[in-house]
Amino acid sequence: MHHLGQTRSAVRPDHVLQTPDTFVRAPLPGMRDATAIVHIAPAQGARFTQYTVEFASGGATGPAVDQRFIYVLDGELRFGDETLRKDGYAYIPAGGEIEIEAASAARAAVIEKPYEALPGVFPSDILIGSESRIAPQLLGGDSGLEVRMLLPDQPPFDFAVNTMVYQPGATLPMVEIHVMEHGLLMLEGGGVYRLGEHWYFVGAGDFIWMAPSCPQWFGALGKTPAKYLIYKDWNRHPLRTLR
Secondary structure: OOOOOOOOOEEEOOEEEEOHHHOOOEOOOOOEEEEEEEEEOHHHOOOOEEEEEEEEEEEEOOOOOOEEEEEEEEOEEEEOOEEEEOOEEEEEOOOOOOOOEEOOOEEEEEEEEOOOOOOOOOOOOOEEEEHHHOOOEEHHHOOOEEEEEOOOOOOOOOEEEEEEEEOOOOEOOOOEOOOOOEEEEEEEOEEEEEEOOEEEEEEOOOEEEEOOOOOEEEEEEOOOOEEEEEEEEOOOOOOOOOO
16 A cells, blocks of 8 residues: 555665665566566665565576675575575675576575675685574574574675574664674564664564664564574775775
8 A cells, every 4th residue: 555655764874774665676687587676786875785586487687797695585596406495595706607597486685796805815616505504693692682694704705694583572782883884684573773863663574774884773572583684794804995
């Protein structure tokens, strides 16, 4: 239903909240029987791009502009001899022009970022994983807040992607302010997010971008856990600049 111009979405200099009622769908170059919801891109001030792909059966992505991370939200994806099902993911390094095809209707979160090379460090090969096979870590020893690191914390990787699960009532232990930027997709449940000096109720399907130094804090609300997928730039000195 259209609520006469009303939306929870918000666009501010240091953050964006994009809710499903404002999603705009358009195919990206090379896509076949698939469409993209671009959540954030350099045109909006970010140093990476994040989008959701909606595949029809047999649909496919085009080649990546640079390195690509893909996380399956629903359905089944294939590339080469590999199959990714819900909660499965793949990291494809720059230059890996691999077409990802849907075996049936599917959705996936995609993150792309220009790779920042380090002297003497070789980029990673393709990495395949499943979130369910990763042991959770407790953030700050809090049993109500689990983190799963989907990419290795190693120099070949210049960004991190994690999932975070909050039990009802669990919160971040502090308001964070740091040089990293984030792309965050709410997967399950909901809660309240502080972004800058603003407070937002958020739920499954919402996307959030946080610029460097944006004050940020989250607390889970409701009777079920809250879960999100979160990106951050990582493993590079802050004096480095993108190519």
